[in-house]
Amino acid sequence: MRAFYKYDPKTAGLDLETVSDRIGFRDGEYNWKLVLECDSLAELNDRLGFPNDAGSYEASWNVWLLKDAKIGDIVFIGRGFNRCLGISVIEGPLEHDPDGPVNFFRRVKWITDDTYQYTSDSYLDYKSLFRPDFFAPTKVGNFLISEYAKNPPELTEVFDEYGLDYSYRPEDAPESRSAASDAIAFSEESRSFGG
Numbered sequence: 001m002r003a004f005y006k007y008d009p010k011t012a013g014l015d016l017e018t019v020s021d022r023i024g025f026r027d028g029e030y031n032w033k034l035v036l037e038c039d040s041l042a043e044l045n046d047r048l049g050f051p052n053d054a055g056s057y058e059a060s061w062n063v064w065l066l067k068d069a070k071i072g073d074i075v076f077i078g079r080g081f082n083r084c085l086g087i088s089v090i091e092g093p094l095e096h097d098p099d100g101p102v103n104f105f106r107r108v109k110w111i112t113d114d115t116y117q118y119t120s121d122s123y124l125d126y127k128s129l130f131r132p133d134f135f136a137p138t139k140v141g142n143f144l145i146s147e148y149a150k151n152p153p154e155l156t157e158v159f160d161e162y163g164l165d166y167s168y169r170p171e172d173a174p175e176s177r178s179a180a181s182d183a184i185a186f187s188e189e190s191r192s193f194g195g
């Protein structure tokens with residue numbers, strides 16, 4: 001099953017031009033290179049010196065999600081809580097380039113670079129679309145795809161190529177209605193929700 005994620009380059013300490021064909025983050029205080037060797041979030045946490053569990057410590061959950069996302073998953077490029085700068089598709093595994101502008105990254109292909117500005121409460125009672133993390137799951141994927149399909153309508157052909165459903169219906173909406181609860185639902189349901 002395809003998953004939907006949100007990535008915010010600014011929260012990752014990058015500018016949009018830096019992430020034209022890749023999403024990721026720069027090296028920091030922790031030895032994030034360990035993520036390339038780990039098979040689970042708990043193992044990553046343990047090797048970084050955090051509790052050996054699936055909790056998030058100093059962005060370990062977000063780093064793990066970036067590694068664990070599948071090729072073909074959809075990523076909404078966000079700016080803040082309510083603006084989507086475009087939609088991309090993950091095309092490669094997590095890579096490491098110690099000398100590049102983005103040290104840890106996934107290659108992506110942009111489907112569109114049209115901007116969508118969300119209005120609070122226009123999707124159920126969501127005040128905002130996205131979590132504050134640099135990379136996180138999102139339950140609003142189908143809603144965003146349907147909003148993008150309205151204008152320009154030519155995007156529906158591109159969405160069809162990727163098998164994306166743009167026929168949003170309120171009855172298909174997730175039960176959870178806050179972007180902040182996406183993390184809880186994602187960890188409990190793993191990859192079982194679609195947007």
